[in-house]
Amino acid sequence: xxxxxxxxxxxxxxxxxxxxxxxxxxxxxxxxxxxxxxxxxxxxxxxxxxxxxxxxxxxxxxxxxxxxxxxxxxxxxxxxxxxxxxxxxxxxxxxxxxxxxxxxxxxxxxxxxxxxxxxxxxxxxxxxxxxxxxxxxxxxxxxxxxxxxxxxxxxxxxxxxxxxxxxxxxxxxxxxxxxxxxxxxxxx
Amino acid sequence: xxxxxxxxxxxxxxxxxxxxxxxxxxxxxxxxxxxxxxxxxxxxxxxxxxxxxxxxxxxxxxxxxxxxxxxxxxxxxxxxxxxxxxxxxxxxxxxxxxxxxxxxxxxxxxxxxxxxxxxxxxxxxxxxxxxxxxxxxxxxxxxxxxxxxxxxxxxxxxxxxxxxxxxxxxxxxxxxxxxxxxxxxxxxxxxxxxxxxxxxxxxxxxxxxxxxxxxxxxxxxxxxxxxxxxxxxxxxxxxxxxxxxxxxxxxxxxxxxxxxxxxxxxxxxxxxxxxxxxxxxxxxxxxxxxxxxxxxxxxxxxxxxxxxxxxxxxxxxxxxxxxxxxxxxxxxxxxxxxxxxxxxxxxxxxxxxxxxxxxxxxxxxxxxxxxxxxxxxxxxxxxxxxxxxxxxxxxxxxxxxxxxxxxxxxxxxxxxxxxxxxxxxxxxxxxxxxxxxxxxxxxxxxxxxxxxxxxxxxxxxxxxxxxxxxxxxxx
Numbered sequence: 001x002x003x004x005x006x007x008x009x010x011x012x013x014x015x016x017x018x019x020x021x022x023x024x025x026x027x028x029x030x031x032x033x034x035x036x037x038x039x040x041x042x043x044x045x046x047x048x049x050x051x052x053x054x055x056x057x058x059x060x061x062x063x064x065x066x067x068x069x070x071x072x073x074x075x076x077x078x079x080x081x082x083x084x085x086x087x088x089x090x091x092x093x094x095x096x097x098x099x100x101x102x103x104x105x106x107x108x109x110x111x112x113x114x115x116x117x118x119x120x121x122x123x124x125x126x127x128x129x130x131x132x133x134x135x136x137x138x139x140x141x142x143x144x145x146x147x148x149x150x151x152x153x154x155x156x157x158x159x160x161x162x163x164x165x166x167x168x169x170x171x172x173x174x175x176x177x178x179x180x181x182x183x184x185x186x187x188x
Numbered sequence: 189x190x191x192x193x194x195x196x197x198x199x200x201x202x203x204x205x206x207x208x209x210x211x212x213x214x215x216x217x218x219x220x221x222x223x224x225x226x227x228x229x230x231x232x233x234x235x236x237x238x239x240x241x242x243x244x245x246x247x248x249x250x251x252x253x254x255x256x257x258x259x260x261x262x263x264x265x266x267x268x269x270x271x272x273x274x275x276x277x278x279x280x281x282x283x284x285x286x287x288x289x290x291x292x293x294x295x296x297x298x299x300x301x302x303x304x305x306x307x308x309x310x311x312x313x314x315x316x317x318x319x320x321x322x323x324x325x326x327x328x329x330x331x332x333x334x335x336x337x338x339x340x341x342x343x344x345x346x347x348x349x350x351x352x353x354x355x356x357x358x359x360x361x362x363x364x365x366x367x368x369x370x371x372x373x374x375x376x377x378x379x380x381x382x383x384x385x386x387x388x389x390x391x392x393x394x395x396x397x398x399x400x401x402x403x404x405x406x407x408x409x410x411x412x413x414x415x416x417x418x419x420x421x422x423x424x425x426x427x428x429x430x431x432x433x434x435x436x437x438x439x440x441x442x443x444x445x446x447x448x449x450x451x452x453x454x455x456x457x458x459x460x461x462x463x464x465x466x467x468x469x470x471x472x473x474x475x476x477x478x479x480x481x482x483x484x485x486x487x488x489x490x491x492x493x494x495x496x497x498x499x500x501x502x503x504x505x506x507x508x509x510x511x512x513x514x515x516x517x518x519x520x521x522x523x524x525x526x527x528x529x530x531x532x533x534x535x536x537x538x539x540x541x542x543x544x545x546x547x548x549x550x551x552x553x554x555x556x557x558x559x560x561x562x563x564x565x566x567x568x569x570x571x572x573x574x575x576x577x578x579x580x581x582x583x584x585x586x587x588x589x590x591x592x593x594x595x596x597x598x599x600x601x602x603x604x605x606x607x608x609x610x611x612x613x614x615x616x617x618x619x620x621x622x623x624x625x626x627x628x629x630x631x632x633x634x635x636x637x638x639x640x641x642x643x644x645x646x647x648x649x650x651x652x653x654x655x656x657x658x659x660x661x662x663x
Contacts, residue, residue, distance in 0.1 A: 014512065015504040021293075022300060025478035029471065053290055060293050060511075061284065064519065067512020068257075076513045077255035080565045082610055084212070084253040091209030098213045099254030106262045113280035120277065142284050172348035172616045173306075173506075176494055177356050180308035 010070050010148070017063040021056045028052035051130040058128075058138055065145025072103070072152035075167030093164065097157060104153035107146045114142030216248040220266050227270035239533055242267055246524075246574075256570040257513075261520040264527050272530065279523070286522030287515050290474050292397050295518075296511035297477030298388045301458065302345030303507045304484040309494035310455050311353035314339045317452035320445045322422075323437035327429025329362050330372060331422055334379045338418045341383020343455050343484075345390055347605050348616045351380035355620040365435050370631040373621035375425055377613050377628065378635035381602040382421070384568070385414035388462045388480065390514075391568045391601055393473070395594045397518065398525065398576040402591075403473035404466040405662050409591045409653045411463070413599065416652065417642050424638045454487045467660065514569055525577035534581035541582060548586040552647050555579055556600060563604020567612065571604070572597060588650075591663070595653040599646050603639050606632055 027049065034044035071077050084095050122136035160166055222241065226233045233241065242263060249259035268274050318335035325331055333354060341350040355376040362372040384391045387407035396403040428434075440448070458480050465471040471479060488495045495503070528534060541551060558579075562571045576597070583593045606613045608629045618628050646652055657663050 011505055014508040015501050018296065018300060018504045018508040018511070019500075022297065022478055022481050025297075025475065026482045029475050029479065056293060057288055057290060060296055060515070061287060063296070063508055064287060064512045064515035067508050068516040071509055071513045071516070074509055076509055077257060077516070078513075078567055078570070079253045079255045079259070080250045081253040082565050083251050084209075087209055088205035091205040095209045095212050095252050099252045099258075102216075102249070102252075102254055102262060103258045106258050106265070109265065110261070110280075110283060113276060114283065117277060117280040117284075139284055142280070169509075171346070171612065172352040174308055174311070174349050174353040174356075175306070175499075176308035177311075177353065178308075180312045180357055 007073075010066055014063050014067045014070060017059045017066075021059040021063070024052050024059075025056050054128060054130040058131075058133075061138075062141045062145075065141040066148065069145055069149035069152050071169075072149055072156055073167060074169050075156075076169040089164075093160075096160065096166065100153050100157035100160065104150050104157065107150035107153060111143045111146030111150060114139065114146055118143060212248075212252050216245060216252065219245045219248055223266050223270040233271065235531075235536075238271060239531060239536070241271075242527065242531070242533075256566065256574075257517040257520045260517070260524050260574070264520070264523045267527060268523075274530065282523055282526060283519055286519045289397075290472075291403065292393075292515070292518060294393050294403060294474040294477040295390055295397075295514055296507065297474065297481045298345055298390055298393065299511050299514075300504070300507040301388070301477065301480040301484040302343065303503050303510075304481070304488040304495065305455055305458070306344040306346060306349050306353065307488065307492075307494040308353060308357065309492055310343065310488075311336070311340050311357055313448075313452045313455060313492075314343075315354065315358055317448040319437065320440040320448040324439035325426060326436060327367075327425050327434045328437040329358065329365060330367065330375045330425045330429060330434070333358050333362075333372070333375050334382075334418060334422045334425055337376060337379035338382040338386060338414070339452070339456060341380060342386035342388070342414075343383075343458050345383065345388065347381045347383055348612050350383060351376055351613050351616045352620060354380065355617060359621060367434055369621055369623065370627070371428065371434070373617055373623055373628055374631040374633075374635055375421075376620075377611075377617040377632050378606050378639060379418075379421055380613050380617070381605040382414065382418055384598055384602055385410045385417060385595075387411065387459065388477065389598065391572060391598055392594065394514070394518070394569050394572050395576055395597060398521065398573055399580045399590060399594070401594060405591050405657050406594050407463060407473075408467060408657045408660060408662060409595050410598065412656045413595055413642075413646055413652055417599070417602075417639070420638050420642055421635055424634050428634060454491050458484055458487075467662075517570055517573055521573035521577070524574065528577050534578055537578065538582040538585040541586070548583075548588055549648070551582065551586055552588070552596070555583075556596075556643065556647060559597065559600040560604060560607075563601065563607070564610055568601035568604065571601065589654060589663075591657060592650040592653045596643075596647050599639075599643050603636070603643055606639070607636055 031044050031047050031049050034040040079099065084092050087095065118136045118139050121139060126135040127133060128135055128138060156167065219241065222231070225231045245263040245266065246259060249263055250256065265279065268279055269276065314336040315332060318332035319329065322328065322331045322335060337350055337354050340354055341347060344350060359372045359376065363369055383389070387410055389410060392406045392410060393403055395401065396406055461483060462476045462480050465476040465479065466473055489497060559571060559575065562575065580593065584590065605611050608614060608625065614625060614628055618625050621628065654663060
């Protein structure tokens with residue numbers, strides 16, 4: 001139950017960051033051009049959107065850290081699997097488990113490094129250039145995202161140990177193909 | 189975690205398999221132990237040994253099949269921590285600031301734009317348009333397939349998705365018309381990779397990020413090679429069709445052509461917005477990417493009505509998933525590239541090359557072979573991110589133009605997508621055409637050979653890539 005809430009939260013967060021960042025940059029461009037048009041000038045000049053770029057970068061960095069954790073769950077992180085696929089079932093399983101645990105170790109180390117960094121910067125009280133947001137808050141995504149990713153690696157490793165199945169991502173999903181194929185078949 | 193999509197499993201001798209698996213696990217651990225031995229002065233590591241150690245560790249970790257990003261990160265972190273004086277805080281900071289640039293943010297935006305238009309409806313419009321234009325020539329539907337693939341791949345930004353989308357609509361129609369299944373599958377598999385040369389192209393943005401080149405120049409430079417390769421693939425198709433007298437379609441009237449064009453127009457306008465916007469100085473590349481994301485949302489939901497508003501969160505999530513994966517590799521690749529510079533590896537390589545009297549001709553030959561080999565086992569973005577920081581400084585030192593180098597790497601990635609044993613396009617196409625990999629490998633041969641010839645041409649005739657940007661005054 002708690003896990004399912006975490007899953008939803010993760011998905012909602014990264015989808016929201018993706019959409020919101022797009023909208024913000026779109027608005028910033030629109031505003032820049034609206035200022036150039038005399039009729040729109042009085043409305044557009046009131047908005048100061050110089051912080052948009054910085055906010056967009058931070059949103060995408062957050063999306064990257066949490067999306068990478070989500071990606072472990074969906075199996076999108078690709079590796080070189082040609083060689084291990086040549087092995088038998090049992091040997092392949094132990095090598096894959098090793099890979100997953102190595103992922104967990106790496107993300108745990110990075111998470112701890114990030115936590116140290118956040119604490120360190122929190123002491124200095126540094127703020128960002130345009131938004132003047134406290135930098136420790138911005139950098140918080142490194143420990144949070146990495147620890148979450150570590151958890152996901154362990155989760156996938158556990159499931160793999162139990163069931164022998166890995167999540168795998170299909171890079172070739174295209175929506176609406178069947179109806180289109182039917183349409184074409186009827187036309188010809 | 190599969191790069192090859194599907195495994196063709198051979199059952200080896202069980203005990204040999206177990207021994208190999210232990211080897212795969214123990215070798216990286218032993219190399220990490222060696223790093224620590226170096227830290228505490230147990231063994232003395234010279235500069236040559238250090239360089240070898242980085243690559244050995246990276247290679248040992250990668251062959252275990254762990255994600256490329258993790259393998260990169262682990263080897264760099266181990267090395268920086270044990271054998272250099274770089275403070276750990278600087279490394280942690282780099283993990284955040286590595287992707288803290290507005291240029292890189294073009295990648296998620298382009299992925300989002302592509303995902304909005306990766307839909308069967310868009311594919312069908314492209315096919316209808318292409319068929320109306322060239323359907324009456326020899327091998328009509330197949331030629332239309334080449335053009336439809338090029339257009340759809342450029343707009344959707346994904347080669348495998350193009351093979352699926354165009355293939356599942358066009359292949360049944362081709363078989364019904366009397367084309368051999370092999371011929372159709374060969375055309376679609378190879379043409380599906382055309383998209384990464386025609387802007388907007390994500391591998392090009394990744395190259396630009398990895399080497400600090402200009403995205404705009406690369407995009408413009410890709411146009412001529414993209415059209416050339418499409419023409420060459422079309423010519424190969426036409427010749428085979430002409431020799432075997434494959435069916436042609438009745439010629440479409442101009443009214444039909446115009447209608448087909450207007451239907452496809454909204455999708456194609458995306459390419460114009462990106463190229464025109466960047467070239468005209470209206471947008472920076474990242475802004476152009478954001479605009480194209482908003483534009484393709486409007487086209488998909490309100491103009492074409494392929495997507496419903498309630499499908500949008502799903503598209504956002506899928507795009508975020510893919511972008512995060514790429515950004516995560518980039519984060520770790522930035523660390524890797526930092527390490528390369530720190531250890532002076534590109535310099536050493538360049539000096540060694542000049543001392544051996546090797547010029548740019550030999551260098552580019554080696555680069556091509558290296559990239560084609562890497563293309564056997566890895567996907568394009570990872571190859572570019574690992575190889576570019578090492579090879580780019582050498583290329584610059586040998587007087588190769590950065591834009592030309594980028595285009596040649598991109599063409600290389602295209603070839604890698606469709607050659608055996610692990611081209612992603614091959615696997616996807618084998619699923620659609622219901623053909624085994626071996627049979628399909630034979631089927632793609634004529635087109636693959638065309639692509640390889642074109643690769644040689646692009647490698648040794650820089651003007652193919654540089655002519656258009658120069659004429660437009662961008663160089």
